[in-house]
Structure formats: C-alpha cells, structure tokens
Amino acid sequence: MNPVSSNYYDFFGLEHKLDLDLADLEKRFYALSRQYHPDRYTFKSREEQQYALDATAILNDAYRTLRDPLARAEYLLKENGFDIGEQGSKNVPPELLEEVFELNMALEELRGGDDSARPALEEARTKFVEMREKIDAELRGRFPGYDQTRDRNLLSEIRALLNRRRYVRNLVNEVDHELTGAAA
Amino acid sequence: MTPIQIDFGKPERVVGIDLGTTNSLVAYMDTAQHPSVIPGEDGDKLVPSIVTLTREGDIIVGNKARAALIDEPDRTVYSIKRLMGRGVGDVQEELKLFPFRVAEGSESVIRIQLGERTFTPPEISSFILRQLKTNAETFLGEPVSKAVITVPAYFNDAQRQATKDAGRVAGLEVLRLVNEPTAAALAYGLDKRRDGIVAVYDLGGGTFDISILKLHEGIFEVLATNGDTHLGGDDIDNRLVHIALEDIHSEWGKDISHYGDAVQTLRRAVIEAKERLSFVPSTRIEFAYKGKTYQREMTRAVFEKLIADIVDRTLGPCRNCIKDAGVAVEQIDEVVLVGGSTRIPMVRSAVETLFRAKPHTDLNPDEVVALGAAVQAGILSGTVENQLLLDVTPLSLGIETMGGVVSKLIHRNSTIPASATETFTTAVEGQRNVLIHVLQGERELAKDNRSLARFDLKDIDPLPAGMARIEVRFLIDANGILNVTARDARTGKEQSVDVKPSYGLTDEQVEAMYQESIDRAEEDFRARQGAEARVEADRILAAVDKAKRNDAYLDLTDEERNEITRALNELLVVYHSDDHLLIRAKIDQLNKVTMKLAENMINTAVSSALKGTKI
Numbered sequence: 065m066n067p068v069s070s071n072y073y074d075f076f077g078l079e080h081k082l083d084l085d086l087a088d089l090e091k092r093f094y095a096l097s098r099q100y101h102p103d104r105y106t107f108k109s110r111e112e113q114q115y116a117l118d119a120t121a122i123l124n125d126a127y128r129t130l131r132d133p134l135a136r137a138e139y140l141l142k143e144n145g146f147d148i149g150e151q152g153s154k155n156v157p158p159e160l161l162e163e164v165f166e167l168n169m170a171l172e173e174l175r176g177g178d179d180s181a182r183p184a185l186e187e188a189r190t191k192f193v194e195m196r197e198k199i200d201a202e203l204r205g206r207f208p209g210y211d212q213t214r215d216r217n218l219l220s221e222i223r224a225l226l227n228r229r230r231y232v233r234n235l236v237n238e239v240d241h242e243l244t245g246a247a248a
Numbered sequence: 249m250t251p252i253q254i255d256f257g258k259p260e261r262v263v264g265i266d267l268g269t270t271n272s273l274v275a276y277m278d279t280a281q282h283p284s285v286i287p288g289e290d291g292d293k294l295v296p297s298i299v300t301l302t303r304e305g306d307i308i309v310g311n312k313a314r315a316a317l318i319d320e321p322d323r324t325v326y327s328i329k330r331l332m333g334r335g336v337g338d339v340q341e342e343l344k345l346f347p348f349r350v351a352e353g354s355e356s357v358i359r360i361q362l363g364e365r366t367f368t369p370p371e372i373s374s375f376i377l378r379q380l381k382t383n384a385e386t387f388l389g390e391p392v393s394k395a396v397i398t399v400p401a402y403f404n405d406a407q408r409q410a411t412k413d414a415g416r417v418a419g420l421e422v423l424r425l426v427n428e429p430t431a432a433a434l435a436y437g438l439d440k441r442r443d444g445i446v447a448v449y450d451l452g453g454g455t456f457d458i459s460i461l462k463l464h465e466g467i468f469e470v471l472a473t474n475g476d477t478h479l480g481g482d483d484i485d486n487r488l489v490h491i492a493l494e495d496i497h498s499e500w501g502k503d504i505s506h507y508g509d510a511v512q513t514l515r516r517a518v519i520e521a522k523e524r525l526s527f528v529p530s531t532r533i534e535f536a537y538k539g540k541t542y543q544r545e546m547t548r549a550v551f552e553k554l555i556a557d558i559v560d561r562t563l564g565p566c567r568n569c570i571k572d573a574g575v576a577v578e579q580i581d582e583v584v585l586v587g588g589s590t591r592i593p594m595v596r597s598a599v600e601t602l603f604r605a606k607p608h609t610d611l612n613p614d615e616v617v618a619l620g621a622a623v624q625a626g627i628l629s630g631t632v633e634n635q636l637l638l639d640v641t642p643l644s645l646g647i648e649t650m651g652g653v654v655s656k657l658i659h660r661n662s663t664i665p666a667s668a669t670e671t672f673t674t675a676v677e678g679q680r681n682v683l684i685h686v687l688q689g690e691r692e693l694a695k696d697n698r699s700l701a702r703f704d705l706k707d708i709d710p711l712p713a714g715m716a717r718i719e720v721r722f723l724i725d726a727n728g729i730l731n732v733t734a735r736d737a738r739t740g741k742e743q744s745v746d747v748k749p750s751y752g753l754t755d756e757q758v759e760a761m762y763q764e765s766i767d768r769a770e771e772d773f774r775a776r777q778g779a780e781a782r783v784e785a786d787r788i789l790a791a792v793d794k795a796k797r798n799d800a801y802l803d804l805t806d807e808e809r810n811e812i813t814r815a816l817n818e819l820l821v822v823y824h825s826d827d828h829l830l831i832r833a834k835i836d837q838l839n840k841v842t843m844k845l846a847e848n849m850i851n852t853a854v855s856s857a858l859k860g861t862k863i
C-alpha cells in the first residue's frame with residue numbers, strides 16, 4: 065500500500081499544465097480506477113479497504129477538477145499561491161458597470177411584478193452568455209502560453225479572467241432564477 | 249460448534265438482491281459465470297414484497313402472504329419500500345394512498361402496526377431479505393451471509409442506510425448497495441459487450457430512476473442520474489382503484505373504501521386489468537364483494553388518458569439527466585427499459601419519443617436488476633474480472649450556514665467515493681462544541697432540503713473565539729452513504745464526532761433488532777426440533793403400545809417389563825417439554841429397553857410365518 069499523492073496532477077502522473085488532453089486524462093482515470101477502486105478490496109483487511117476508499121476519493125475528486133478547464137485553472141492557480149476566493153468576483157468589472165446597472169433595473173421591475181421587463185432581461189441574458197463564452201475562449205487561449213513559458217503574469221491574467229467569468233456566471237444565474245421563478 | 253472452515257481456493261459466495269417495492273429477487277453467478285435468478289420454494293422467481301404476521305405469531309413473506317392481504321389486511325403490509333428511511337412528517341401523502349397502519353408515537357422512525365406488534369420499515373424489509381436468504385441457501389445448499397443489495401439511484405442517505413440496516417437485521421453482510429439502473433446496465437453490458445452511451449429508464453412499483461452511462465471496455469461510468477423516489481406503478485394502481493371506488497360508490501350507494509379486504513380485492517382486479525391492457529386494446533375490470541358486482545370496460549385509450557400525467561412526470565427527470573450528463577440526445581445509443589411498468593405501451597412510446605431511439609427490451613424488466621446485482625457480487629468476489637462500476641451520488645451534499653443557507657460541499661452526479669474537507673472554528677471564547685447540520689438536496693435553503701444528520705464536534709480545546717481549527721472530512725463511500733471524520737488541525741488529533749441521524753435507526757437499535765431476530769430464529773428452530781421429536785415419540789409410543797398386546801411381551805421377565813414401563817412413563821413426562829434433546833434421550837432409552845421385545849416379536853413372526861407355509 066504505497067501512499068498516494070494528494071496532489072491531483074501527481075496522482076495522475078501528469079505535468080502541472082493548464083492544457084490537458086482529455087482523452088488521455090480519461091484513459092488514466094479508468095486505469096487508476098481499476099487499480100484503486102474499493103470493489104477490488106472487498107475481502108482485504110480493514111486497513112486496505114480504508115486505503116482504497118481514501119485513494120479513490122482523491123482520484124475522483126482529482127478527475128472532476130482536472131477535466132473541467134475552469135476548475136483545473138483554479139487548482140493550478142492555488143498551487144502557485146494565488147488567492148482565488150469569491151472576493152474578487154464581487155466587485156463589478158469596470159467595463160460592465162453600465163450593463164449591470166441596466167440589468168439591475170430590469171430585475172427590480174420584474175420582481176415588482178412588471179412583466180414588461182421580461183424581454184429586456186432575456187436580451188441581457190443572451191448578451192451575458194455570449195460574454196461568458198468569449199471569456200472562456202480567452203482563457204483557453206492563454207493556457208498553452210502559460211504551459212510553455214510558466215510566466216506568472218499569465219497566471220495573473222487568468223485569475224482576472226476567472227473572476228470576471230464568475231461574476232458574469234452569477235449574473236446569468238440570477239437572471240435565470242428570476243425568469244423561471246416569475247414564470248412559476 | 250463447527251470449526252471455521254478456511255477454503256482459500258473458493259471465492260466467497262455473494263448473492264445479488266433486488267429488494268423491490270412490489271417484488272424482490274435473489275440472483276447468483278452460476279459456474280459458467282452467468283447471472284441467474286434463484287427461484288423460491290414455490291418455483292416462483294419473484295417473491296412478492298408482502299409480509300404478514302399470522303395469528304400464531306409467525307412471519308410469512310411472498311406469495312403465501314398475498315392471500316393475507318385480503319383475509320388479514322390488518323396484519324399484512326406491502327410496498328414497505330416507500331417508507332424506508334423516512335419520518336412520519338414526510339409520508340403523509342403516502343398514508344392517504346396506502347393502507348399503512350402507523351403505530352402511535354412514531355416520529356423520526358416510523359413503526360408499522362401488524363396485529364398486536366409493531367415493526368420499523370427496515371425490520372419488515374429484513375423479513376423479505378431473510379426469505380430470499382433462505383431461498384438462496386436451500387437452492388445453493390450452502391449458507392449465504394453476504395449480499396449486494398440494489399436501491400433506487402435517487403435514494404438519499406437515510407433511505408440507503410435503512411436498506412443497509414435491513415440487511416444487517418436479516419443476518420446479511422451488505423457488501424455493497426448498488427443503484428438499480430446501474431445494476432441493470434451491468435446485466436445489459438455483459439449481454440451486449442458493446443461500448444457506447446446507454447440510458448436506463450427504470451419505472452418500478454414505487455420508484456423512478458433515469459441514469460445515463462458510458463460503457464467503455466468493461467468500465468461502466470455513470471455520467472448522471474435523476475429520478476423520483478415516489479413515482480411508479482403503485483401510482484397507476486392507486487389512480488385506477490380510486491376511480492373504481494367512486495364508480496362503486498355511485499352504483500351501489502355505498503363507500504367501501506374503508507373495508508381493507510374489499511379495497512385489496514379491487515386493487516388486485518385493477519392491477520390485472522392494467523397488465524392485460526399492455527397486450528390487448530380493451531379489457532374489463534371485474535369485482536365482486538358481498539354478493540354485489542362491479543364491472544367496467546376499459547380501453548387502452550381511456551387508460552392512457554388516465555395515466556398520462558404519471559407518465560409525463562418521468563420526462564422532466566429524463567431531460568435534466570441528459571443535460572447533467574453533458575450529452576446530446578443523438579449520442580445516446582440505446583435506452584434500456586427496467587421495471588414492470590415499462591411494459592405499458594404508452595411508457596415505451598414516451599421513452600422512444602424523448603430519446604429518439606427504440607428502447608431495448610430483450611431483457612426481462614423484472615429480473616434485470618437482480619441479475620446486475622449478481623454481476624456486481626461477482627465483481628466484488630473477484631470472479632467477474634475486467635468489469636468495473638463507477639457510480640455517482642444522486643443528490644448534492646451540503647451544510648447549513650448562517651441564515652439557514654446551504655453551502656454545497658459535494659455536488660450531485662459526482663463520482664463516488666467523493667470527499668470534501670471544511671474547516672470549522674468557534675464563535676465564542678472557551679466554546680467546547682460545534683454543531684454541523686448536514687443536508688442533501690439541490691435547494692438553496694436548508695429547510696427545503698433533506699436533513700441527514702447533525703454532527704456534534706465535542707471536547708474542543710477551550711481557546712479564544714475563532715482560534716480553534718477543526719477540519720471535518722465528508723466522505724461519500726461507494727454505497728452512497730456519508731461518513732464524517734474530524735481532526736483538530738492544530739494538534740492533528742482525531743476529534744470526536746457525535747452523530748444524530750435525522751431519520752433512521754442508531755447502530756445500537758439495529759444491533760438490538762438483529763439480536764432479536766436471531767433469538768426469534770433460535771426460538772423457531774427449537775420449536776421445530778421439539779415438534780419433530782414429538783412426532784418420533786408418537787411413533788415409538790404407538791409401536792410399544794401395540795407390542796404390549798403381542799405374545800412376545802409376556803415372554804419378557806418382570807424386570808424387563810418394569811424397565812419398559814419406567815422408560816415409557818419418563819418419555820410421557822418430558823413429552824411436552826421444549827427441550828427436544830431431552831425428548832430424544834427418552835426415546836433412545838425406550839428404544840434400548842424394548843430392543844429384546846422387538847427381537848422376540850420378529851422371531852415369533854418369523855416362526856409363525858414358517859408355520860404358516862407348512863400348512
């Protein structure tokens with residue numbers, strides 16, 4: 065029973081990179097699952113069963129994180145000492161100020177029972193979803209650059225993008241919530 | 249005491265059990281490594297999940313208990329699965345529709361009244377499991393003590409724990425709880441040996457599950473699951489019964505809904521009609537009670553109109569599941585149908601329309617879950633190689649934070665085992681305890697989710713406010729059951745945690761029920777042994793009685809005759825004792841002292857027979 069690494073990249077035997085080959089990641093996940101899954105330890109000692117359980121829990125948590133580009137980027141940022149708390153996403157990004165102001169007005173109207181705000185909200189939603197997709201593309205665009213240069217400035221940029229994305233995501237969720245909630 | 253047998257060559261026997269709302273089954277892997285369902289004593293593979301307590305105090309399960317539904321409705325229970333892991337508060341709807349007799353004083357754990365006794369749902373389920381265990385032991389000719397039991401994928405922690413408890417009370421070590429649709433996929437995959445994306449649509453007696461899996465070289469990876477633990481064929485039956493009761497009320501001018509026997513007879517009649525309608529376009533519901541009859545013609549079209557909303561309720565979870573799985577409908581290669589209710593043509597066409605694929609119906613929808621459970625049992629015991637199941641947790645796990653808001657720690661559809669670690673601290677100086685409220689569900693507010701348990705972190709070192717750092721690890725194991733451990737992050741010492749489950753039994757209660765069931769089993773065993781000894785005593789008493797009238801008896805010495813009389817009287821004295829060994833000892837003694845008499849009688853018989861031939 066060799067102790068397994070609690071570092072997600074190390075567990076998978078991967079370099080600490082932002083750009084990962086998902087097909088390769090899945091192959092490794094299946095192979096490691098076959099090795100560690102509790103099903104393989106049913107008639108082993110209690111210690112070995114616990115070991116399998118703990119190892120598989122880390123493996124599954126690791127796979128969930130690494131296969132999702134955003135969670136992966138957050139994980140790597142954290143590894144590199146960046147603070148990625150929710151705090152950064154609470155401040156309105158300056159370039160969004162005007163749109164967010166208008167959105168909040170529309171949300172207030174809808175909450176007040178004014179259904180005429182609905183089309184404006186739907187329009188805003190489309191806009192924010194597009195914005196989110198643009199951020200995703202920008203993020204991915206920076207992954208290979210970082211992997212090659214290991215430039216911490218790129219990580220700072222990525223963190224800023226992640227915060228902006230989270231902010232936009234929260235907006236979309238809020239609009240969705242109001243739109244479906246009001247309809248119900 | 250039999251010495252413990254250690255056989256290294258043979259893998260341990262593990263059976264697979266489908267503990268269903270309507271029927272239960274037990275299956276095993278045969279020598280050719282094919283899953284196979286084990287029939288009961290009556291030859292039936294399906295054991296109806298019906299339990300009755302006879303007036304003599306015996307528990308009867310299955311087909312033999314079915315008649316009691318009508319004859320002894322107050323001593324009989326069905327669909328107990330609907331109550332597993334639930335409190336009285338959340339079954340009020342159920343109680344309107346099902347004839348469950350909840351005993352007074354039930355709160356977080358329901359107790360069901362059967363005659364003069366009360367039982368918890370896990371105990372009632374344990375009776376069904378015990379029957380399946382006996383069936384397997386009789387069939388296999390060896391003791392069975394380990395099992396894989398299936399549960400609806402959408403079962404929460406308490407419902408899973410209750411199922412595990414039932415296994416324990418039945419004397420079974422539950423090696424794994426497997427989700428029913430996943431088990432079905434295992435049986436399907438073993439059958440097909442083809443990679444791809446498969447959806448399993450499982451509409452059983454009381455529960456609905458939908459799971460989407462990726463099959464790849466023996467790996468069965470669940471991508472997402474969804475469902476409704478209170479939706480199934482029962483709902484269709486209840487709808488039909490309700491309509492028939494109204495009809496009868498207006499036709500006969502009499503409301504019979506409070507007569508348990510009448511309702512159960514009617515229920516049987518509508519179920520049979522429902523089943524016929526899957527094969528014929530029109531049928532008749534016929535029902536007679538106390539000399540009165542009720543008849544109603546029902547076409548499939550009318551039937552479909554009546555149940556349309558029930559079928560519709562399965563579609564929302566399907567859509568959500570497809571979304572959560574991150575696949576497009578076109579990517580789903582096949583839909584596997586599980587559960588008796590999927591025989592209904594309307595269900596089939598609804599599935600076909602939604603998934604745009606013809607459903608796979610080669611496998612018997614009643615048996616496929618049990619077969620899959622047997623495959624999983626084979627995986628665990630190592631006889632089935634290369635196959636591995638990667639399942640997910642159906643519901644998000646979270647803790648209650650300030651303002652009654654839930655903070656999610658493990659999201660739904662995470663592959664299990666899954667874990668999350670959270671650090672807690674104290675709010676006031678010298679605080680010794682921290683209470684953590686754990687919930688399951690997708691809603692934002694704690695009150696809208698399912699309360700799992702309250703964990704009390706005890707004996708925290710007294711420190712200024714906010715200085716203590718207790719690291720709590722939440723781990724969902726491969727059964728989908730939560731385990732919580734805590735340690736003091738400053739000292740690294742294990743931190744003691746007291747668990748107060750919101751619903752369900754404590755370990756001590758389960759252990760006590762198990763002991764009681766063992767005691768009862770021993771009592772039953774002793775009773776049976778006693779009865780058998782008395783049968784033998786009757787035989788020898790009759791034989792001796794007859795022999796005393798034989799001439800050979802008179803040829804014995806006085807001493808020999810006295811010995812026989814003494815042994816005879818001693819046997820009569822112990823005849824009604826419940827110590828079967830004592831009865832047997834006296835039988836042996838009487839046998840011994842009558843040996844000479846028996847020999848003499850044979851000689852006499854032989855000589856008179858010889859005499860006879862001379863004539």
